[in-house]
Amino acid sequence: MMKQGKLLITGGRGKTGARIAERLDVLEYPYKTTIRNPQAITDPLKEVHFDWYDDSTFLPALHHVERVYLVAPVGDPEPVKVMKPFIEIALKQGVKRFVLLSSASISEEGPVFGPVHQLLKKLAPEWTVLRPSYFMQNFTEGQHAATIARQDLIISAAGQGKIGFVSAEDIAEVALRALMDEEAHNTEHIITGPDSLSYDDVSRIISEVTGRNVVHKSISDDELTRSWLAIGLSKEYAEFMTELDRKIREERSEDLSTDTVIRVSGKTPVSFLQFTKKHAGVWSSIGSDHKI
Incomplete structure (x- = not known):
């Protein structure tokens, strides 16, 4: 110790x-x-x-x-x-x-x-x-929480692109091992949840668990950039964030499922369905928290 x-x-x-x-x-x-x-x-x-x-x-x-x-x-x-x-x-x-x-x-x-x-x-x-990959917590603490609570909407420019959404707890477990293990990892770890899901898939799961009618609205790249600018991001960073969605949509950049969580931490990664069942009550209150 x-x-x-x-x-x-x-x-x-x-x-x-x-x-x-x-x-x-x-x-x-x-x-x-x-x-x-x-x-x-x-x-x-x-x-x-x-x-x-x-x-x-x-x-x-x-x-x-x-x-x-x-x-x-x-x-x-x-x-x-x-x-x-x-x-x-x-x-x-x-x-x-x-x-x-x-x-x-x-x-x-x-x-x-x-x-x-x-x-x-x-x-x-x-x-x-x-x-x-993208945090599951984006739907409970991040940019999607408020639009779900207020409008039953998830907004992106990712189209039907899929993402290996991962729980922040699972990321933390891998980080813990990288920090604490006696032997340094000296590598990169691509960390995902067990499933690769589109925002439409996520909307369906949240709807089934909560009884709400949550839908995904895919907007244009320009619209997404303007929305990032509206919350105070610089033009360069807003365009960078939009480019990530474009790559998800057109290049399948986040269509991933790795064994990193269980291989590194020994723990089975949380699925999005499990995450939604655990946090179903979050979407009954309005608010968002932009933490990284």
Whole structure:
């Protein structure tokens, strides 16, 4: 077992970071999570102020740290610009292992997370890149939650393209192993749920479980880009997000089903039907929470 504070979770209140922290609590495994707003810190023993865009927060966050879970800053089309200095400082401070949250849609040669993936392979003694498919939690905590609650709609530009939707808990289990295993993984893990589903399939499952008439509306790429801009994304990042849907629709980029969860964690991945039955009550209340 590691000494206090030897594992740092960036994005500590996001979908995966919070779940990793919960599992570490159960295992009584010491860690620190990062909080961007210092006023929001409630447990100074487990939370530390950190901001990707304020390098004065880097060293304090890295105090006595040997392993780091990396979540890129949300909405930044070139996160390597701020992550590279942090990774270099972390290496100088003795950090040995890095686990990066990336995306199944984005290879190491791809945009956004790709350059960070390449950087870790080049510089880090021990590394893992997690490449999960789309989160099931997007329907309960993310961008689809409010449209389901208010309009019985799921909106995308993915058409009939299929996606290996995966639970954030399952991603966290793989991350946990990558962080804690004695032997470094030194590889990428493409992480999916057990089924590859279209948004129409998802709508049908939610409808059958909840009794609501939820439908999927596939919109144009331009419409989707405008919707991303409307919630405050930059033009470059909005176009990047739309391109992901186009690839799902036209190139089957997320039509995946891997054995990663059970192979790495030993746990059977949650199906979307199981997820929907567990969270059916969520769609009876209006609201959304855009966590990563």
